[in-house]
Amino acid sequence: MITVLSGGVGAARLLHALSDVIAPSEIAAVVNVGDDVVLHGLTICPDLDTITYTLAGLNNDELGWGLRGETWRVMSELEELGGEAWFRLGDRDLATHLYRSQRLSEGATKTDVAKDLAERLGVAVRLLPVTNDTVTTEFDTTLGRLSFQEYFVRHHHDVTVRAIEFVGADSAHATPEVLDALREASRLVIAPSNPLISIDPILQIPGVREIVAERREDVVAVSPLIRGEALKGPAARLLGELGYDISTVGVVDFYEGLVGTWIIDEADAALAEEIRQRGVHVEVTTTVMAEADNAERLAKAVLS
């Protein structure tokens, strides 16, 4: 059993690659819920959905998010009505949110819903939201306080962040399934997701950081940065804004005390020695998963 701390797109790709190398049922993903949002009355879990869709082979490669074969009738009508349509919800995607929202209103948990959606879509990787309590990522920015989706989608993360807060994290409870998956896995993996807004809100749930730190020697992390840049999203910019070096070294420092082995990209090979001096193992390989060969190589490096 291996357990992967997971955000959205980067984690989804790594999980996909891993499940080509070992049995999917041997993999658990502990998934961030800090960017979950209630919009139009619907409970939306972007990271869980991205992973589910990707592992089901339903991800939309052209858009880079959402479902393939998507249509946009509801959004187009919502715009006609003058409604808020900046958060694009496809018709197919909406079915997921309607399903989840109905189940939650009937007393199911996000854990239950993630399990049932995965089963329905033929996904064997265990998808575990880190908590069933509400944790809300908020940004203190030069435009004022923004919710996650206002920051990320509405403003295209093109605004300076002064601080990030995970409201509710302090009093949230990691689920028993998550605590078991963290304790019982032979290896813990930190996916190449955004450290500050995808992985940190997982680590901030009481108990999680402590287990990861205790198991440090079993923790493998894949750097989300290559030559100081993320493939996607604001990881590099946020590291800089919050006082870290804008490089894989900055990421390593951010996760200080939590990681035994780092997997960094060939393009960052020159940083390996500096990172090793921090008392961790370093493996150098291709971390870009665009091609199947690369993805398999990375998956094998994570598992070796």
Add this chain to the structure above:
Amino acid sequence: MITVLSGGVGAARLLHALSDVIAPSEIAAVVNVGDDVVLHGLTICPDLDTITYTLAGLNNDELGWGLRGETWRVMSELEELGGEAWFRLGDRDLATHLYRSQRLSEGATKTDVAKDLAERLGVAVRLLPVTNDTVTTEFDTTLGRLSFQEYFVRHHHDVTVRAIEFVGADSAHATPEVLDALREASRLVIAPSNPLISIDPILQIPGVREIVAERREDVVAVSPLIRGEALKGPAARLLGELGYDISTVGVVDFYEGLVGTWIIDEADAALAEEIRQRGVHVEVTTTVMAEADNAERLAKAVLS
């Protein structure tokens, strides 16, 4: 100004006919909210929506409900996921519910939303939900207690009803707009909607029944039954199950003390004398509004 106590389809047709005869801005509809439902996290107001769509000329004549040009992608995907899809929400219709749910979550009232949707869709009739509080129609049936939509849609009202309860009506407040519209109209009209489940939940909101009774001489009601049958829906069956005569006479008795003038269908002309003996005026005309000429004739009868 005339004010029409309104359920869904029958009221929508009457309002449409009336607005061909007098200026729509001179008409207010006080609309039932007792069959409003929260489903999949979305707040759905079937009667308000039916009226809005019909007055906007967007009603789906083939289905007899919903919007024309409707598509069903979300529902079809929801069924794929194993979700509850018995309450059919078209893609176009869903935009209305997303719009309303988002506005309500931001602090708007149903009154605000009804006004803004009407404006957006070019509807000049004033659409006034009777209350912004939650009133929930529940049925005590031979299958147990059922919510409105379980009774109406899921079981196609094909189950015996022992009692109807409007949960929350006692403590609900009619909106100031509704109280004004009831007091200031030169004429109050009771639409040919279901007396027991469309009009009664309006009358049960404290203050409404009292104003209607005081203004009895100005109240014109259109019978929803013709030869003991409703054009649509369970009005006849429910009257019988709850101890009323299954005829326009039964409807007249149900509204005892509230109506000055009855408009009944030609097919029920033989009942006119029996109804007059109850101390009310009776006008006989065609109450079926399927053809434009008939609708206009009925509208003129209501206004004369």
